Amino acid sequence: MQMGRGVGAEVHGRTWSSATPPSEEDMDLRRGPWTVEEDLILMNYIAAHGEGRWNSLARCAGLKRTGKSCRLRWLNYLRPDVRRGNITPEEQLLILELHSRWGNRWSKIAQHLPGRTDNEIKNYWRTRVQKHAKQLQCDVNSKQFKDVMRYLWMPRLIERIRAASGSSPAAIYQNGSVPMAGDHPAEPGFEAGQVKPSPETSSAAGSSSDSAGMHFSSPPIADCFAECYGGMQGGENKNGDGTHDVQIGGWWPELLPSPGGNSNLGLPDFEQGAWGENLWSVEDIWFQQQF
């Protein structure tokens, strides 16, 4: 998909004012979508000379582009290790987790998703996650929404990954690059929440009779994440006695689709982008209203 852009006013990383009109060379700069020829020139030049010093690179390569534009094109599109295609559930989970930790630090988040660019992650967040917040009529940065993410989406993603795993869901962490609980600053909004699930209204995806009156302190997301993933590292949920799934024990299983069952129960289909109107089950709405 290619598209043009409006005529902007920045060349060589600088802007010009009406008092300092662009030079003839500046006027010659190309904007908008890159052509195949330009891509080839850029790739060949970088293959021969390496990347960096983008402004001189653009000049020396004969590209009528700003250095910034070349850099962006290379990093977001042409780099050989750029991964394209759907964001996997594992990646989705990681994005949710890391965003809860770092906020809109897209480049930092991208460092933990090999092959994914900050631009892609940012786009994912804006198009998918923010859309959900809108559907729930709450702000994406609100505690409500963060709790929905933490207690509904993430466990469901985990369950989905687990259900799908023959392939290890922990594969994404094989490089050991993902910081886990304890190595990040506390996130104030996530520290002290209390969840009071209603047994009457939370049984859509399963049955539970022992959760009445249960109160759970909200663990930091990373703790849930580590716990849940810890339970999956061996490929199976090892605990017959529920000790391992301490964070997703209790009322969480009620919200989760049964393993091997329909893992899409009430879960927005992140992967396929099926974000219809009825994404939210009654329990989701109920959950959201508790905050």
Added chain:
DNA sequence: AACATGTGCAACCGCCATTGT
């Protein structure tokens, strides 16, 4: 079939930090 609306995403914008002179 034609039009309207929604969605995804590449590319640009503007600011700030760093580096060089």
Added chain:
DNA sequence: AACAATGGCGGTTGCACATGT
């Protein structure tokens, strides 16, 4: 020390395509 050039980042835009009516 001051200024300019450059790199990097988060935010925003707008077009092509998909989907709905």
